[in-house]
Amino acid sequence: MDASVRPAMDLSGGLEDVPVLFEGLTLPTFQYSPDNVQGLGCTVDPSEVTLPGCSCLSHSCSSESCSCLQTHGHSYSRTGTLLELSRTDFGCCSPVFECNALCACSDTCSNRVVQRGLRLKLEVFHTRNRGWGVRTLEEIPRGTFVCEYAGEVISFGEARRRQLGQKSEENNYIIAVREHAGTASITETFVDPAQVGNVGRFLNHSCLPNLFMLPVRVHSVIPRLALFAGRDIDAQEELTFDYSGGHTSQNPAELLSTQSDAAVQASRTDGLQRKACHCGAKKCTQFLPLDLSILN
Template identity: 75%
Template structure:
C-alpha cells in the first residue's frame, strides 16, 4: 500500500491521481479499482468503448453542434459542474468520449477525469467506516464514482439473499426509464472490488446525489455530485434509494413503506431530523 503521509496511507495504492487517505490501526480488505469491472452476468465490458463519438474539433463542445450533448443535454457548465438548468436531474447524461474529435480539455469530460478531491476514509461511529472531504466542495461538483463489479439481476439477488444480518449490503440498483415499457437496470457491487465510493454512508438528508453518466460505454457510471456547497471536514453521504431533496424513485422502499422487518432491514444512524429509522431496501431484488 502506497504511503500518503505520516498520519495515514493511500487506500487506492496509487491508482487514483489524488491519494485517498485512510487512518486507523486496520484497513478494510477489498481490491481497489477506479472504474467498474465486469462481474458475474455482465454481458458488456464496462471499459470497452461502445458509444459513438462527436465530430467536434473545438476545445470545448457546443450544444448546438455536438452529438453527445444532443443526446444528454447541456448538463455541465463551463467549469465542469452540473448546470442549474439540469436541476431536475432526470435527463440521461452523456460525456464526450475516447472517439470524440474534441480535446481532453473539453468541459464535457468530467466523470472520466476521475477523483480530483482530497477525501479521507475514517471511522464514523455506529455507521462503521465513512468518508469525509478535506476541502470545500462547491454545489454541482463531481466528487467520485460508486464503482465496483457490474453484475446482473440474478447475481444481485443471489448475493443479497446469502448475506447475514451482520453483513453490509453494498449493491446499488439503478433503473432508468426511457419509455412506458423500457427500463434499463444496472447493478453495481463494490463489496470485494470497488473504490472510495463503497465507504459512503446513507443519509436521509444527504449532501451528495447520484446520477448515471455514460462516458465510453452503454453501461452507466454511477457518479456522485455535490447537491449543495459542502464544507471541509464534512462527512459525505448520499441517499441509498437514489433520492435527493425529497425526490424518491418509486422502485425503492423506505422504512415508512410498510415493508416487514427482517434480516435484510438495517437501522439507519444518519441522525437527520427527517430520518426514516431504517436504511432503504429494494425489495424487488429479493422477490
Template identity: 75%
Template sequence: MVPLVEMSEIDGLHMDLSSGLEDVPVLFEELTRPTFQYSPDNVQGPGCTTDPSEVTLPGCSCRSQSCCSETCSCLRTHGRAYDDSGRLPDLSRTGGACSRPVFECNALCSCGDSCSNRVVQKGLQARLEVCSTQDRGWGVRALEEMPLGTFVCEYAGEVIDFVEARRRQLSQRADENNYIIAVREHAGAGSITETFVDPARVGNVGRFLNHSCLPNLLMLPVRVHSVIPRLALFAARDIGAHEELTFDYSGGYSNQRPAERLCTERDSPAWGSRTDGPQRKACHCHASNCAGFLPLDLSVLN
C-alpha cells in the same frame, strides 16, 4: 479469495487507500485494512455481458478544444449537462425521484481532453478521507470545500446481473453489509435498463459512503465510453471542508417523498437503492427527517 488492498504511505499517519490508482490520494488512517480490491472504475462481474471498459458509444467530430451545443453531435443529442467549470448547473434535471442520465464525450470523440463535456471520466479530483464514524462504521469526509454541482466521486465496483445480485443479497448474513446498488432507467415505451453494481469485493472510495435521509450528495448515471452507466455522485449543495459525505441509498436527494415509497416504487424513470442485507437495519443518520431504517429494495429478492 478477495485480496487485501495494498495501501501506500502518504505520511506517518495516513495511507493512500487507492495505492496510487487515483490521481488524488484517498487518505485512510486506520490500522485495520478493509478486505477488497481497489479499482477506480467499474469491472465486469458475473452475468455482465458487456465489458464496462469497452467503447460502445459513437463520438463527435468536433475539432475544437471544447464542444459547443450548436455543432457537437453529443451535445445536440443529449444536451449540455455541465457548465464551463465542469459542474452541474441544473440540479432540477433530477426531478426529485426522477433523473435524466448524462452523456459525456468519449474516446471516439475528436475534441480535446479539456472539453467541458468531460468530467466524470477524468476520475477523482476531490480530496477525500475514509474515516471512522461514531456509530456507522467507516465513512467519507471532504477535505476541501465543494460547491454545488461538483463531481465528487463514483460508486464503482463489479457490474453484475440480476441473478447474481439476488444470489449475493440472499446469501448475506445479518451482520454483513451488502453494497449492491440497483439502478433502473426507463427510456419510454416499456424500455427498461437495469444496472447492478457491487463494490464489496472490487470497488473504490464510494463503497465507504454512508446513507443519510438528508444527504449532501446525489447520484446520477453518467455514460462515457460504454452503454453501462457510471454511477457518479455530485454535491447536492455547497459542502464544507471536513463535512461527512452521504447519499440517499434509495436514489433521491430532495426528500420529496417518504423513504419507504422511494425504495419500493418501480415506475420512476431513474431509481436506485443500496441494500444492507434482507433485514431492515436501523438508520443512524441523525437527520431531522430520518425514516428510522435504511432503505431496502425488496424487489431485488423477487
C-alpha cells in the same frame, strides 16, 4: 513525533490522481478499482467503448458542431458543474452522456467530467456509530462531481444470490439502479463494490444527504454511477447519499413506482433483511433503502 500516530496513506495505491487518505486503522480487504469491472452475469464489458463519438476538432465542444451535445444536450457548465440541479429534487433527471474515447475533442473538453476521475481531497475515517465513512478535506460547491460508486457490474440474479447469502452482520454494498425512460423502458444496473471497488464503497447513507447519484454514460452503454454535491459542502463534513436515490425528503423509489413496478420491487426485496438507519436526520426513515430508481 508520536510513534503511535501513523502517517496518512493512499487507499487507492496510486490509482487515483488525488490520493484517497486514511489513517491508522486496518481497512477491510478489497481490491481498489477507480472504474467498474465486469462481474458475474454481466454480458457487456464496462471498459469496452460502445458509444459513437463526435468529430469536433475544437478545444471544447459546442452544440453548434458537436453530435454528442446535439443528441443529448448540455449537462455541464463551462466550469464542469452539473446543470439543471433543480430537476433532481423531484426524483428525475436528464440523461447524462459525456464525450468519449472515440470523440475528436480534447481531454479538457467541458463535456468530459466524470471520466477525469477523482479531483477532490477525500479521507476515509471511522465514524462514531456507523463504521467507516468518507469526509471531504476541502469545500465542495453545489453541482460538483465528487466520486463514482464503482465496483463489479453484475446481473440481477447474481445480485440477489449475493444478498440472500449475506449474514445479518455483513454490510450490503450492492446498489440497484433502475432508470425509467418513458412508460415502457426500464434499464437496470447492479453494482457491487464489496470485493472490487473505490472510495464510494465507504460512503454512508443519510435520509438528508449532501450528495446525489446520477447514471452517467461515457464510453459504454453501462452507466457510471456518479455522485454530485447537492449543496455547498464544508471542509471536514462527512459525505453521504440517499441509497434510494434522492437528496431531499422525497423518495424517488416511492415517487416513481407504478403498481407493476411496486410488484417487481416487492419480489426483489422479499427475504432480504432491512437494516436500521443511524443517519440522525429529523425525518429518518428508520431503515436503509433496498433499491434506487431514477426517472429520465
